[in-house]
């Protein structure tokens with residue numbers, strides 16, 4: 001998709017204009033109208049007065065028998081006093097969805113916010129809204145509807161700043177879509193091998209170093225957690241390592257870890273039908289790290305970042321790990337498997353420990369579709385955030401706000417450790433029955449394997465798939481990619497505070 005800023009007076013020569021507007025505010029004050037032909041001005045004025053209130057979600061179309069403007073579509077934004085920063089990304093997507101519905105491949109719009117930052121948000125979200133997972137469908141005769149060009153009508157003086165924002169936003173949107181694409185690939189096709197291949201290809205495209213550890217190397221490293229979970233599958237585990245080094249020589253790396261369970265049946269604790277559906281997306285954290293890394297590289301951010309993805313398939317079979325098994329992790333600590341469906345934290349135990357001792361990170365952050373309890377606690381609009389560095393909490397929340405991958409801080413008290421103390425091993429992989437707070441138990445479990453480094457855990461399970469109200473295609477939401485980019489940009493500032 002191309003997004004091109006143009007001066008406002010030129011907007012009036014577009015064929016189709018998309019015009020968002022607040023309630024009770026005269027649209028006709030918009031500069032765009034003074035550039036319309038007089039007949040079009042009159043017609044528009046009458047239409048707006050009689051037909052358009054500007055209420056939230058109101059959309060009205062107006063045909064003009066005029067040249068060059070043929071059609072104006074008005075989008076109500078509701079009251080200005082109720083507008084907030086979360087509504088702007090949604091508006092950006094709404095415009096694209098509407099264009100696709102009407103098979104409009106090119107339009108001009110004038111947005112309620114026109115800073116460089118706002119144009120970045122617009123570009124990111126417009127690109128995200130343009131995406132659909134059609135790889136497995138027959139292509140229709142006229143192709144899939146998509147928006148090819150959007151012209152943003154802006155003040156001429158702001159154009160260069162806006163161009164910069166757009167460029168960054170398009171990269172963030174494209175890499176988020178690449179992540180969604182990976183996560184949407186069905187489990188029959190998405191294996192640890194395929195995920196590793198995807199990381200390798202993405203790395204090649206951008207010029208990132210990618211190394212894939214095979215089962216023998218995973219064994220040699222003593223990653224008994226990863227080996228244990230993958231045992232039931234015919235697919236061998238992979239450990240994906242991506243490296244990007246552009247930070248100052250002294251900078252400690254930002255280590256990103258993503259859960260890569262390419263299909264989660266639950267193992268011998270087999271999931272029931274309603275919970276097993278969509279479990280091919282249990283590698284969403286891994287996909288987010290892969291494409292967060294490629295986005296960082298495309299933006300050439302001055303930072304050193306490492307991406308680590310343990311990739312396994314969790315299957316029930318004669319060779320599966322059992323409830324009650326005691327797995328020895330790379331850290332030397334043992335995990336008492338009380339439920340084979342809490343496999344994400346087991347593979348992450350090895351990946352986090354590897355990241356901590358091998359790279360000595362300034363900060364390590366993991367992204368994982370870890371617990372259903374995360375959604376029970378917070379609903380589906382944000383991901384719970386846990387960190388052992390409380391001082392960073394506000395910054396980490398703000399990164400979420402800015403990126404659109406919203407996170408919310410959760411309690412992280414040591415009291416919760418009681419829930420996961422093992423009977424025959426060091427740590428149990430699920431909390432005691434009836435204890436509640438499952439997302440917190442999960443996070444406390446992970447904390448046992450970070451070797452004391454500064455760390456945050458983002459449980460993206462609630463954000464795995466897009467909601468109806470988000471103006472995105474059904475399927476993977478691509479959570480984490482935008483967060484990773486904003487985190488990488490902020491990292492030098494965070495380092496100072498740590």
Ligand SMILES: [Zn+2]
Pocket residue numbers: 264266340341342343344
């Ligand atoms: Zn599971």
